[in-house]
Amino acid sequence: MTTQMDNMEQSARTLWSDAWRRLRRNRLAMICLWVVIFYTALAAYGEVVYRWHQWKDITPSYQQTDLDKQYLPPSLFRQPFTVESGAEVGVMERMSSGLRELARHPLGTDGLGRDVMQRLIQGTRIAYMVGIVVSLIAIPIGVVLGCLAGYFRGRVDDVIVWLYSTFAAIPGLLFILAIAMVVGRGLLGVYLGIGLTIWVGLCRLIRGEVIKHSERPYVAAAHALGLSHARIIFRHILPNVFHVVIVTFTLMFPAAIGTEVFLSFLGIGAQGEPSWGIMISNARLRLWHGVWWEMAAATTALFFIVLAFNLLGDALRDALDPRLRTGRQ
Amino acid sequence: MDKAHGPVYRLDVMRHTFFGYSRLVLAFAGFAMLVLLLTGCGREVLDAGYEDEMVMFSETSRIRSLDPIKAGDVPSAHAIARIYEGLLEYHYLDRPYRVVPLLAEDLPEISEDGLTYTFRIRRGIYFQDDPCFVETGGKGRELVAEDFIYSIKRVADVRNASTGYWVFRDRIVGLDDFRETTMGEGEVDYDMDVEGLQAPDPHTLVITLTEPYPQLLHILTMHYAHAVPREAVEYYGKDFINNPVGTGPYILESWQRNYRIEFVRNPKWEETGRIERYPTTGAPGDEEEGLLADAGKPIPFIDRVIQYKVGDPSTQWLMFLRGQFESSGISRDNWDAVLTEAHELNEDLIALGIQLRSSPAMFLTYIGFNMDDPVVGLSSDPDRDRRNRKLRQALAHAFDYEEWIEFQNQRIRKPTGPIPPGVAGYVERDVPYPFDLERARELLEEAGYPGGRDPETGRRLQLTLEIGAADAPDVRQGVELLAQFMDRIGIAINPSYNHWPAFLEKLSRGQAQMFQLGWVADYPDAENFLQLFYGPNRSPGPNHAQYANSDYDRLYEEFRTMLDSPERTELAQRMADIVIEDSPWLFTGIPVLYGVFHSWLENFKRHDFPYGMSKYYKIDVDHRREWQAMYGQ
Numbered sequence: 001m002t003t004q005m006d007n008m009e010q011s012a013r014t015l016w017s018d019a020w021r022r023l024r025r026n027r028l029a030m031i032c033l034w035v036v037i038f039y040t041a042l043a044a045y046g047e048v049v050y051r052w053h054q055w056k057d058i059t060p061s062y063q064q065t066d067l068d069k070q071y072l073p074p075s076l077f078r079q080p081f082t083v084e085s086g087a088e089v090g091v092m093e094r095m096s097s098g099l100r101e102l103a104r105h106p107l108g109t110d111g112l113g114r115d116v117m118q119r120l121i122q123g124t125r126i127a128y129m130v131g132i133v134v135s136l137i138a139i140p141i142g143v144v145l146g147c148l149a150g151y152f153r154g155r156v157d158d159v160i161v162w163l164y165s166t167f168a169a170i171p172g173l174l175f176i177l178a179i180a181m182v183v184g185r186g187l188l189g190v191y192l193g194i195g196l197t198i199w200v201g202l203c204r205l206i207r208g209e210v211i212k213h214s215e216r217p218y219v220a221a222a223h224a225l226g227l228s229h230a231r232i233i234f235r236h237i238l239p240n241v242f243h244v245v246i247v248t249f250t251l252m253f254p255a256a257i258g259t260e261v262f263l264s265f266l267g268i269g270a271q272g273e274p275s276w277g278i279m280i281s282n283a284r285l286r287l288w289h290g291v292w293w294e295m296a297a298a299t300t301a302l303f304f305i306v307l308a309f310n311l312l313g314d315a316l317r318d319a320l321d322p323r324l325r326t327g328r329q
Numbered sequence: 330m331d332k333a334h335g336p337v338y339r340l341d342v343m344r345h346t347f348f349g350y351s352r353l354v355l356a357f358a359g360f361a362m363l364v365l366l367l368t369g370c371g372r373e374v375l376d377a378g379y380e381d382e383m384v385m386f387s388e389t390s391r392i393r394s395l396d397p398i399k400a401g402d403v404p405s406a407h408a409i410a411r412i413y414e415g416l417l418e419y420h421y422l423d424r425p426y427r428v429v430p431l432l433a434e435d436l437p438e439i440s441e442d443g444l445t446y447t448f449r450i451r452r453g454i455y456f457q458d459d460p461c462f463v464e465t466g467g468k469g470r471e472l473v474a475e476d477f478i479y480s481i482k483r484v485a486d487v488r489n490a491s492t493g494y495w496v497f498r499d500r501i502v503g504l505d506d507f508r509e510t511t512m513g514e515g516e517v518d519y520d521m522d523v524e525g526l527q528a529p530d531p532h533t534l535v536i537t538l539t540e541p542y543p544q545l546l547h548i549l550t551m552h553y554a555h556a557v558p559r560e561a562v563e564y565y566g567k568d569f570i571n572n573p574v575g576t577g578p579y580i581l582e583s584w585q586r587n588y589r590i591e592f593v594r595n596p597k598w599e600e601t602g603r604i605e606r607y608p609t610t611g612a613p614g615d616e617e618e619g620l621l622a623d624a625g626k627p628i629p630f631i632d633r634v635i636q637y638k639v640g641d642p643s644t645q646w647l648m649f650l651r652g653q654f655e656s657s658g659i660s661r662d663n664w665d666a667v668l669t670e671a672h673e674l675n676e677d678l679i680a681l682g683i684q685l686r687s688s689p690a691m692f693l694t695y696i697g698f699n700m701d702d703p704v705v706g707l708s709s710d711p712d713r714d715r716r717n718r719k720l721r722q723a724l725a726h727a728f729d730y731e732e733w734i735e736f737q738n739q740r741i742r743k744p745t746g747p748i749p750p751g752v753a754g755y756v757e758r759d760v761p762y763p764f765d766l767e768r769a770r771e772l773l774e775e776a777g778y779p780g781g782r783d784p785e786t787g788r789r790l791q792l793t794l795e796i797g798a799a800d801a802p803d804v805r806q807g808v809e810l811l812a813q814f815m816d817r818i819g820i821a822i823n824p825s826y827n828h829w830p831a832f833l834e835k836l837s838r839g840q841a842q843m844f845q846l847g848w849v850a851d852y853p854d855a856e857n858f859l860q861l862f863y864g865p866n867r868s869p870g871p872n873h874a875q876y877a878n879s880d881y882d883r884l885y886e887e888f889r890t891m892l893d894s895p896e897r898t899e900l901a902q903r904m905a906d907i908v909i910e911d912s913p914w915l916f917t918g919i920p921v922l923y924g925v926f927h928s929w930l931e932n933f934k935r936h937d938f939p940y941g942m943s944k945y946y947k948i949d950v951d952h953r954r955e956w957q958a959m960y961g962q
Contacts, residue, residue, distance in 0.1 A: 065813040267801075272824050278802075281805075282802045282805070284641070284802070285643055285660075288647075289662070
């Protein structure tokens with residue numbers, strides 16, 4: 001038994017380190033990884049800012065309105081680019097005042113004079129919150145149900161397949177809207193709405209993988225040793241199918257973010273907080289007047305995070321897929 | 330009548346251009362593109378096949394109900410008044426507003442003591458054909474006095490939860506007793522005799538009042554007093570709100586909730602030879618404006634009215650510019666693309682033949698406090714009551730009118746209390762609680778929340794503000810600005826956004842802590858605003874703040890029987906003082922309404938009580954077609 005376990009763990013380690021090696025060779029994937037890390041850092045920073053204001057119980061600066069500064073364009077597009085002039089001012093002063101001007105509302109302000117960049121960062125925070133919480137809801141459901149269905153087959157499988165087929169048959173958005181209506185507008189509805197619908201794909205993948213694995217000799221050996229079902233499923237089979245979870249996570253995350261933005265745009269997502277969806281919704285009012293920066297900032301942010309996660313997910317799948325590995329060896 | 334946050338307002342002058350392009354080039358490029366994206370290629374896609382008819386296309390908000398007794402909101406009132414009619418209506422052109430007969434032959438005979446009103450009902454008025462008229466095989470029957478009695482009883486029936494009982498409460502002899510009988514179990518007996526509502530013959534209606542009620546004639550123009558056939562209510566049951574059966578100029582053709590509603594000319598009028606005519610007299614200046622060109626001609630002119638609910642103000646504006654709607658409001662965000670700094674139309678729009686109408690409205694916007702709420706409301710504990718009042722006053726002092734008006738594009742005026750200008754009983758006065766942060770902080774401290782801290786939690790005081798617009802970004806921005814005002818004195822406002830019907834539902838049940846709402850006059854009298862604070866009118870009545878003050882109620886009961894006089898105005902001011910002191914409302918402004926319309930919409934005159942007035946409008950279809958062909962060339 002000891003020997004067997006050691007071998008298993010060794011093989012698992014090899015899979016992960018092998019995958020990492022593979023991933024590092026993929027330049028695009030590495031760029032995407034850095035993009036994701038960058039966003040994660042922004043979200044973490046946003047969370048710190050948010051928590052700090054919560055703790056101090058004051059209104060954060062990204063909510064402070066100032067009508068004198070409304071619709072200020074991004075600093076690079078400001079016309080005229082005001083640098084304090086005056087004969088006495090030296091080059092250094094002029095440069096520093098120019099830089100100061102650049103740093104003042106670098107992405108412009110919105111209709112109530114609030115800084116777009118700060119709101120964008122808060123939007124990142126909300127997007128991450130949604131991505132993480134949704135994953136925390138969906139992954140356990142998907143993994144547990146998938147494992148149970150794939151391992152036990154028979155009646156259990158029938159019930160679980162029926163369950164996820166039913167969920168899959170409900171139009172996703174309508175289901176999310178219905179949940180949001182029940183628990184009320186706000187992020188809770190978004191978490192539950194997305195979390196309770198998005199697990200289906202993962203569950204199917206896991207089930208398939210587990211079916212495959214449960215016929216492997218190492219599982220038969222574990223049975224022969226009289227291990228409990230739980231131990232076989234979660235200690236032996238699950239580590240071997242876990243790459244599916246990782247890949248699904250990287251694809252689930254941007255999907256959840258996209259859905260959150262969409263729901264917030266419709267007014268049933270984030271309430272009173274600067275989600276990207278709310279920023280887009282606010283910005284569309286003035287878009288045809290040439291007030292483009294809020295819309296541009298939010299959509300660009302959304303575009304790059306979704307793109308980065310998706311490319312990274314693809315690269316991870318390539319790196320982690322055991323069939324691909326054997327093919328190349 | 331309840332109205333959402335009013336028109337969508339908008340402010341300032343653009344301070345920048347986009348990469349040097351002129352604002353207008355960009356604007357036109359923008360909407361040309363959007364319209365292309367949204368509609369493919371114009372009206373033909375939206376609604377085709379009406380080339381031979383005079384069709385009016387317009388925009389509406391969400392309609393709550395087509396049952397006259399269940400709607401207290403403006404969009405529903407518009408729709409209802411196309412289908413149903415009352416005894417009286419407002420004269421379309423005359424100013425000041427004057428009540429004229431509609432289904433009555435003439436204005437009523439009023440007894441010496443002002444208690445008995447005798448109406449002669451017109452003969453030859455028929456309800457539209459409808460399957461509910463089983464006895465006649467679906468043929469609409471003639472209108473009789475009993476229909477009005479039945480309709481008023483419906484308002485009184487508790488089980489109908491009508492939004493309009495406030496107009497009849499304590500007024501008509503015996504009606505309150507009828508209401509009592511509807512409160513128990515078992516069938517409601519609509520045949521029960523109500524002393525104050527009598528029909529000695531099918532075409533005579535006698536209304537007897539408990540006390541003089543000078544506003545009754547105004548009340549009878551409202552949809553709560555419109556004639557509803559009993560057959561339809563009984564035939565359709567709960568589904569009656571979707572199946573209106575009226576005598577009016579239009580009938581409902583189709584209604585896709587929250588998207589599109591279509592009315593067509595009521596064929597019964599032609600069948601029974603009923604002819605209504607355009608007024609032959611008007612206010613000074615109407616003749617010059619061409620408003621009397623159709624004097625004496627039969628109405629309605631328009632064959633078909635098609636209305637869309639367009640949620641997005643930009644889309645709605647672009648649809649108007651493209652000629653898909655005949656008229657439009659001006660949203661806050663389109664303001665500076667439409668009007669110059671002098672609040673006149675810009676040249677490009679004038680060149681398109683678009684015309685502008687603006688006028689201050691008999692309309693107040695406010696933030697209501699729920700007087701049943703333990704934190705902001707009234708309390709039986711005198712100390713708590715006093716502190717809660719100070720809290721409300723502190724919030725009122727923290728409201729920055731200058732900034733709010735700037736945000737709303739100078740399209741509102743500072744409020745002067747609960748009575749807006751234009752109604753009888755109005756007196757010019759100052760803003761009740763001028764913006765004064767120092768005073769606000771002082772009051773807040775006296776209220777027991779020093780610096781906005783709630784001593785119970787040690788954190789900022791949190792108040793929930795209910796909003797009746799779930800997905801309107803411009804409303805959301807206004808709320809965020811408001812939250813910022815209150816943040817300055819350390820109070821956190823949590824907005825809660827609802828759909829308009831859900832919001833009204835919350836108000837009816839008294840579940841909102843604070844709510845943003847407006848009240849637009851139903852008739853030009855201060856009484857219409859003062860009744861909003863009368864204790865017995867609490868929700869589901871229009872007193873959504875659930876305000877109750879016995880002194881006020883006593884004055885109001887005295888006030889409401891008086892004819893307009895200096896003493897009455899003085900009484901109104903005393904009542905206003907009480908309301909201002911108690912601050913159940915935070916007065917946010919008096920909107921000035923701006924509307925634009927295309928040159929082919931004729932006979933259009935702004936009216937403060939415009940329900941049903943579309944029967945006077947006319948459309949020059951050829952002109953519209955030419956304009957549309959020319960547009961964009």
